[in-house]
Amino acid sequence: MIPLVGWHPHETWDWLTSSPLFGLTLTLAAYALGRWAHRRTGNPVLQPVLVAVVVIGGVLLLTDVSYDDYLRGGSFVGFWLGPATVALALPLHHEWHLVRRAAMPLLTGIVAGALVSICSAVLVTRVTGGSRLLQLTMAPKAATTPVSIALSDQVGGIPELTAVLTIVAGITGAVAGPWLLDLLRVRDPRARGLALGAASHGIGTSRALQESRVEGAFSALSMALSALATSVLVPVVLLVL
Amino acid sequence: MSDLPVLKGVLVLLACQLVGELVVRLFGLDVPGPVVGMVVFLVVLRVRRPRPSSGLVRGPSLLLRHLQLLFVPAGVGVIDYLDVARDHALPLAAGLWLSWALGLAATGGVVAGLLRLRDRSGR
Structure with a gap:
C-alpha cells in the first residue's frame, strides 16, 4: 500500500531555497522589520535598508543559501529601482521654481563634489595600501548603482564590488549624512539635499525626502547630475591619477 | 479612492524608462536609461501639471516612499x-x-x- 503522507524535508528545502518566493518574501519581510524598527525607536541609524541587508545577509549565511539563489526572488524587487529613478522627477517638478533659481551654484557644487569624490577615492585607497584594481573599483562609487557598475566595468575595476561599495556609501549617507552636515553647519536645505544626492545617490535621497520635500528634490536632481558628472570625470581623472 | 490611477502612474514610469533605455541604446549614450527616463518624465510633468490626486503623482509617490526597499537586494x-x-x-x-x-x-x-x-x- 502507498502511504498517503510522506516526510520530505530535503526536497522541500531544496525547492524553497531555489524558488523566487524565498528571496521575495525574505526581502519584503526584512524591509518591513526595518521600517518597524525605525518607526518604533526613531533612531536614524536604523535605516530600513541597513536593517534589511543585515537581516537577510545573516539569514543567507546561517542557512548557507547563495546570493545567486536569493536573487531569484530579490531581483523582482531590484527591478523597480529603474522606474523609481524615473519617479524622482516628481519632487523635482514640485520644487522646479527653486531649482531654476539655484542653477549656477548647483552645477558648480556638483562638479566640485564629483571631482573631490573621485580623486579622494583613488588617492585614499592608494595611500592606505590598496592595489590599482581596488582604486579603479572605488573611483565611481559615489554615482548611483547602474552608473557606478557600468563605469567600473569600463575602467577595469570589479563591477560587483563597486555595486556593494556604492550601496554602502548610500547607506552611510542615510545613516550619518545629516549628522555630518549639521557638524559642518550646512543648514540650507538646498545645499543639504545636493550634498546627500552627490555622495549617497538614491539612498541618500530617500533620507533627504524624510527631512523635507525641498531637500528631497535637490537630492534627486543632484543624484542624476552627479551620475552624469561622474561618468564624464572618472575616465579623465584616471588618466591623470 | 480607486487604485486605477496608481496603476496608470506606474505604467507611465515604465514607459518613460523604456523610452530612456531605447534612446540610450539607439544613440550609444554613456548615460543610464533610467536617468534619461527621469528627464522624459519631468517633461511629461511640466507639460501635464497633474493634480495631487492624479496617478502621475500617486504612482511615483508610492515607489519613492519605499525607495530604500529597492536597494536591498x-x-x-x-x-x-x-x-x-x-x-x-x-x-x-x-x-x-x-x-x-x-x-x-x-x-x-x-x-x-x-x-x-x-x-x-x-x-
Missing part, C-alpha cells in the same frame, strides 16, 4: 565580498568613508557658500 551582495573586505579592510574602509565624507562636505560647502554669496549680493 543589491546591498545583500555584500555577503559575497566578506573575504575581500577582511583582506583589504583598511583601503576599502578608508577609501570609501573618507572619500564619502569629503565628497559630501565639498558639495554641501560649495553650494551653501555660493548660495549665501549670491543672496547677499542680490540684496
Whole structure:
C-alpha cells in the first residue's frame, strides 16, 4: 500500500531555497522589520535598508543559501529601482521654481563634489595600501548603482564590488549624512539635499525626502547630475591619477 | 479612492524608462536609461501639471516612499565580498568613508557658500 503522507524535508528545502518566493518574501519581510524598527525607536541609524541587508545577509549565511539563489526572488524587487529613478522627477517638478533659481551654484557644487569624490577615492585607497584594481573599483562609487557598475566595468575595476561599495556609501549617507552636515553647519536645505544626492545617490535621497520635500528634490536632481558628472570625470581623472 | 490611477502612474514610469533605455541604446549614450527616463518624465510633468490626486503623482509617490526597499537586494551582495573586505579592510574602509565624507562636505560647502554669496549680493 502507498502511504498517503510522506516526510520530505530535503526536497522541500531544496525547492524553497531555489524558488523566487524565498528571496521575495525574505526581502519584503526584512524591509518591513526595518521600517518597524525605525518607526518604533526613531533612531536614524536604523535605516530600513541597513536593517534589511543585515537581516537577510545573516539569514543567507546561517542557512548557507547563495546570493545567486536569493536573487531569484530579490531581483523582482531590484527591478523597480529603474522606474523609481524615473519617479524622482516628481519632487523635482514640485520644487522646479527653486531649482531654476539655484542653477549656477548647483552645477558648480556638483562638479566640485564629483571631482573631490573621485580623486579622494583613488588617492585614499592608494595611500592606505590598496592595489590599482581596488582604486579603479572605488573611483565611481559615489554615482548611483547602474552608473557606478557600468563605469567600473569600463575602467577595469570589479563591477560587483563597486555595486556593494556604492550601496554602502548610500547607506552611510542615510545613516550619518545629516549628522555630518549639521557638524559642518550646512543648514540650507538646498545645499543639504545636493550634498546627500552627490555622495549617497538614491539612498541618500530617500533620507533627504524624510527631512523635507525641498531637500528631497535637490537630492534627486543632484543624484542624476552627479551620475552624469561622474561618468564624464572618472575616465579623465584616471588618466591623470 | 480607486487604485486605477496608481496603476496608470506606474505604467507611465515604465514607459518613460523604456523610452530612456531605447534612446540610450539607439544613440550609444554613456548615460543610464533610467536617468534619461527621469528627464522624459519631468517633461511629461511640466507639460501635464497633474493634480495631487492624479496617478502621475500617486504612482511615483508610492515607489519613492519605499525607495530604500529597492536597494536591498543589491546591498545583500555584500555577503559575497566578506573575504575581500577582511583582506583589504583598511583601503576599502578608508577609501570609501573618507572619500564619502569629503565628497559630501565639498558639495554641501560649495553650494551653501555660493548660495549665501549670491543672496547677499542680490540684496
